[in-house]
Amino acid sequence: MKRWLKLAAGAAAITLATAGCAGSGGGDDASGAGGGQGSTLTVWLMTGSAPDSMTKALNQEFEAAHPGIKVDYQIQQWNGIQQKLTTALASDTPPDVIEVGNTQTPAFASQGVLTDLSGDAQNLNGAQWLAGLKASGEYEGKTYGVPFYAASREVIYRKDMFEQAGIAKPPASTQEWLDAITKLKAKFGSDKEFQPLYMPGQNWYALLSFIWDNGGDIAKPDGKGFKSTLDSAGAKAGLEFYKQLVEASGTTAPKDNDEANPQQAGIYGGGKVAMFIGVPSEVPTAAETDPGITAKTGAFPIPSENAGKSAPVFLGGSNLVVPVNSKNSDLAKEYLKLLTSTKYMTQVAAAGAVPGASTDVSALSKDPLGAVMAQASQNGRAVPTSPKWGEVESGQNPLKDMLTAYLTGKKNLDQATADANTALDKIIGG
Known part of the structure; x- marks a missing residue:
C-alpha cells in the first residue's frame, strides 16, 4: 500500500498505462447473478492496495458465509492495467469485483460497462463513505464506484x-x-x-x-x-x-x-x-x-x-466496481458489503491509507503524519467526473x-x- 499511496494522491499513474495482456474474467463456472453452488467470485485488487493478512481473512470469512462459493482473488499490476481493464470490462465474463482508480471510474461508467450501484449504496455502508471519494464514483447522477481508500497531501x-x-x-x-x-x-x-x-x-x-x-x-x-x-x-x-x-x-x-x-x-x-x-x-x-x-x-x-x-x-485513491456483465452481481455486492465494513476498513487505515467507507480512522491516527492526512481528507474533493479526465492527466x-x-x-x-x-x-x- 505504501507504494500505491505515492501514486494515489496523484491517481494519474493508472491512466498512463497503455500496454498489457487482456485477462480472462469471472471463470466458466459462474452460475447466474445470485451465484449458485460451486460458483466462483473473481476479485481483482491492485498490487499493494491491501495487506495480505487482510485479504486472506476477508476471503475466508466470505467463503464461510457463502458455502460452495470460492473467491478467486487476483492481484493486478499497475503496468498495463488500463488496457487490461478495458478489455476485461467489455468481455462477457469479466471479474466480479474490480478495483479502479477514482479518476478512471467516470470513464468506465460512461462506456456502460459498470453496474449502477445507486440503489445499493446504503447497504454498502454508504452512510460512512468519504465524501470526496464518493463523488468520484458518480456519473450523471448515479453511483458506479464504492470508495475503497484514499490519500491526500x-x-x-x-x-x-x-x-x-x-x-x-x-x-x-x-x-x-x-x-x-x-x-x-x-x-x-x-x-x-x-x-x-x-x-x-x-x-x-x-x-x-x-x-x-x-x-x-x-x-x-x-x-x-x-x-x-x-x-x-x-x-x-x-x-x-x-x-x-x-x-x-x-x-x-x-x-x-x-x-x-x-x-x-x-x-x-x-x-x-x-x-x-x-x-x-x-x-x-x-x-x-x-x-x-x-x-x-x-x-x-x-x-x-x-x-x-x-x-x-485533492483525494486520490481507488473505488470498487461491479462490471455490468458480472454473472455473480448479487454475490459481488455481498463481497463489497463485507469489504467496506468497519472491520476491514479499520485494517485499511492501519495499513496507512484513509478508509473510503468508514469514518473510523483511529488506526491511521496512531501515526502523526497519518493523523494529519486523515483530518485533511475529511475536507477532500475530487476532480471533475468527466470521462475524459484521464486525457488531462496523461496528456x-x-x-x-x-x-x-x-x-x-x-x-x-x-x-x-x-x-x-x-x-x-x-x-x-x-
Missing part, C-alpha cells in the same frame, strides 16, 4: 528546524505559513542551498487546494460535459498564492516540472529543505538518504486563508502549462488562466 516539515527558527506551532493560516517561511529564511538563509519550502512549478494537486480554498474550481457541470472555470476570480487567486509561495521561499525547484521530477522526497532527505507538500509515504523515501529524518519530521494540513481552517485537498496537462507559464513570466495571470481554460474546455467540455 499535507505539509511535511522538519520539526527541529521549526524549533530553531522560533516557530512554536505549525501554521494555521496562509499568513502564518508565509510568516514561518520568513523566520526559516532568517535563521538558515545564510546557507545558499537552504529552502524553507521546496515547491516545484507543476504541483497542480497543491494548486487545487489553493483554488478551492479561494472559492474557485477547475470546472463546473455543463449539460453532458463540463465548463472550465480556471479564469474565475477564485482560480486566479489560487494561482497567485502559488506564485507567492514560490517567490517567498526562493525555492530552486524547477518551474517546468512536477514533484516527481526530480523526486521531492529525495531533495527533502538531503537536509536542506524545511517543508514540502506531499503524502506521508514520501518520508520513508527521504529516510533512504537520511535515516534520522523520520524522527525529525512532522506534518500539518495545508493551511487556509481563513485562520484555524485547512484548505480542501498535455493545461494546469501544468498554466503554472509554468505564469511562474516563469511567459504569460501574465489573465493570459495564463484564459489559455488554460480554453485548453481544458477542448478536453472535457462536451
Whole structure:
C-alpha cells in the first residue's frame, strides 16, 4: 500500500498505462447473478492496495458465509492495467469485483460497462463513505464506484528546524505559513542551498487546494460535459498564492516540472529543505538518504486563508466496481458489503491509507503524519467526473502549462488562466 499511496494522491499513474495482456474474467463456472453452488467470485485488487493478512481473512470469512462459493482473488499490476481493464470490462465474463482508480471510474461508467450501484449504496455502508471519494464514483447522477481508500497531501516539515527558527506551532493560516517561511529564511538563509519550502512549478494537486480554498474550481457541470472555470476570480487567486509561495521561499525547484521530477522526497532527505507538500509515504523515501529524518519530521494540513481552517485537498485513491456483465452481481455486492465494513476498513487505515467507507480512522491516527492526512481528507474533493479526465492527466496537462507559464513570466495571470481554460474546455467540455 505504501507504494500505491505515492501514486494515489496523484491517481494519474493508472491512466498512463497503455500496454498489457487482456485477462480472462469471472471463470466458466459462474452460475447466474445470485451465484449458485460451486460458483466462483473473481476479485481483482491492485498490487499493494491491501495487506495480505487482510485479504486472506476477508476471503475466508466470505467463503464461510457463502458455502460452495470460492473467491478467486487476483492481484493486478499497475503496468498495463488500463488496457487490461478495458478489455476485461467489455468481455462477457469479466471479474466480479474490480478495483479502479477514482479518476478512471467516470470513464468506465460512461462506456456502460459498470453496474449502477445507486440503489445499493446504503447497504454498502454508504452512510460512512468519504465524501470526496464518493463523488468520484458518480456519473450523471448515479453511483458506479464504492470508495475503497484514499490519500491526500499535507505539509511535511522538519520539526527541529521549526524549533530553531522560533516557530512554536505549525501554521494555521496562509499568513502564518508565509510568516514561518520568513523566520526559516532568517535563521538558515545564510546557507545558499537552504529552502524553507521546496515547491516545484507543476504541483497542480497543491494548486487545487489553493483554488478551492479561494472559492474557485477547475470546472463546473455543463449539460453532458463540463465548463472550465480556471479564469474565475477564485482560480486566479489560487494561482497567485502559488506564485507567492514560490517567490517567498526562493525555492530552486524547477518551474517546468512536477514533484516527481526530480523526486521531492529525495531533495527533502538531503537536509536542506524545511517543508514540502506531499503524502506521508514520501518520508520513508527521504529516510533512504537520511535515516534520522523520520524522527525529525512532522506534518500539518495545508493551511487556509481563513485562520484555524485547512484548505480542501485533492483525494486520490481507488473505488470498487461491479462490471455490468458480472454473472455473480448479487454475490459481488455481498463481497463489497463485507469489504467496506468497519472491520476491514479499520485494517485499511492501519495499513496507512484513509478508509473510503468508514469514518473510523483511529488506526491511521496512531501515526502523526497519518493523523494529519486523515483530518485533511475529511475536507477532500475530487476532480471533475468527466470521462475524459484521464486525457488531462496523461496528456498535455493545461494546469501544468498554466503554472509554468505564469511562474516563469511567459504569460501574465489573465493570459495564463484564459489559455488554460480554453485548453481544458477542448478536453472535457462536451
